[in-house]
C-alpha cells in the first residue's frame with residue numbers, strides 16, 4: 001500500500017523583524033546574520049499566538065471535507081502550553097472536528113513531527129480508510145540579546161497522512177539514531193531554551209552522517225539515487241553545513257543538483273526562522289514550490305531534534321503534487337514589519353510561565369485563531385470569523 005503526505009500547509013504570524021535592524025541594534029555586521037547564519041527575516045510572535053493557535057491556523061487551510069475525514073490529530077511540539085493536557089485537544093476543538101477523534105501531543109525537540117509521521121503511517125497501514133492529521137507547531141525562543149536570538153522564529157506545518165497520497169509517498173526504510181546529549185534543552189522552569197550553540201551544530205552533522213551512512217549500508221543507495229536532500233533548518237546555513245559534510249568540494253552534476261534543491265528548500269525558512277518541529281517540512285514545502293522537482297523524484301529528508309535524535313527517511317514525489325500544496329509566498333509578503341523596540345515589547349508580553357489571570361489586546365490582530373488571555377489558570381482561545 002502507498003502511504004504518505006497527502007496535503008501540506010503552513011502558517012506563521014502576521015509580524016516579522018528584518019534582521020538588518022536586529023544586527024544594527026545588537027552592533028553586529030549584518031552580513032553575519034544574512035550570510036553567516038543565512039537568515040534575512042524572523043517571525044515575531046505576539047502574546048496572542050502560541051503553538052495551539054498556529055497549529056489551528058495551519059490545519060484550517062486544509063479543505064473542510066478532508067478535515068472531516070481525520071480520525072487522529074497528532075500535534076508535535078516542544079512549545080507545549082500545558083504539562084498534562086495535549087495541545088491537540090485545543091486544536092481539535094478550534095477546528096470543530098468530531099468528538100470521535102483521537103488526539104495526542106508528541107515531544108522530542110525538533111524531531112517529534114517525524115515520529116508523528118511514522119506513527120500516522122502505521123495507523124493508515126492498519127486502517128487504510130483513515131486520514132491522520134499531523135501538525136508540527138512551535139515558537140523558537142532563546143531570549144533577547146542571546147547568541148540564539150538570530151535563530152528564533154515560529155510557525156506550524158500541517159500534514160494529512162493517507163493512503164495513495166497526493167504529495168509524497170513515504171518509503172519503508174528509514175534510519176533513526178538517538179543519544180542522550182545536552183546540546184539544547186529547556187528545563188521545566190524556563191520559557192527560553194538553553195543551548196550549547198556550536199556544539200549543537202556539530203551534533204547535528206554527526207547525527208546526519210550516522211543516519212545517512214547506515215541508510216547506505218542497509219539499502220546500497222548512493223547520492224545518485226536521489227534528486228536531493230531536505231534538512232531541518234534551525235537557520236539556513238545549517239543545511240549548507242550538513243550537505244557540505246557529505247559533498248565536500250565535489251562539483252559534478254549530482255552535487256549541483258543537491259545544492260539547487262537545498263537552495264530551493266531554504267526560501268521560507270530564511271524569512272520565518274526556526275519552526276523547530278515544522279522546519280524540515282517547511283523545507284519540503286519550499287523545495288516543492290521553488291525547485292525544479294518532478295513527479296517520481298526521490299527525496300531524502302533529515303530530521304533532527306536536540307537532546308538528541310535524528311532520522312533519515314525517504315519519499316517519492318507523486319504525479320500532480322503541486323495541486324495539494326499551499327503557496328505561502330504572498331502571505332509572507334503581506335506580514336507587517338516591526339521595529340526592534342516593538343519586537344522586544346511583544347517578546348516580554350509572552351504568557352510564558354505566568355500564573356496570574358490576564359487579557360490580551362486583540363485589536364491589532366487579524367489572525368483567525370487567538371489566545372485572548374488566561375482566566376482561572378485556563379487559556380482562553382478564540383476562533384474568529
Ligand code: HMG
Pocket residue numbers: 029031032033035036037078109110111147148149150151183184195196197198200201204232234235237238274276304305306307
Ligand atoms: P555565533 O557564535 O553567534 O556565530 O553562533 P559564529 O561566530 O559561529 O558565526 C556564525 C557564522 O557567521 C560563521 O560561519 C561565521 O564565520 C559567520 P560558519 O563558520 O558557521 O560557516 N560570520 C560572518 N559571515 C559573513 N560576514 C560576517 C560574518 N561574521 C561571522 N561579517 C549559532 C551561531 C548558530 C551557534 C547561534 O546562533 C546559536 O546558538 N543558535 C541556536 C542553536 C542552533 O540553532 N543550533 C543548530 C543545531 S541544533 C538544532 O538544529 C536543534 C534546534 O532546532 C532545537 C531543537 O531540536 O529543538 C536548535
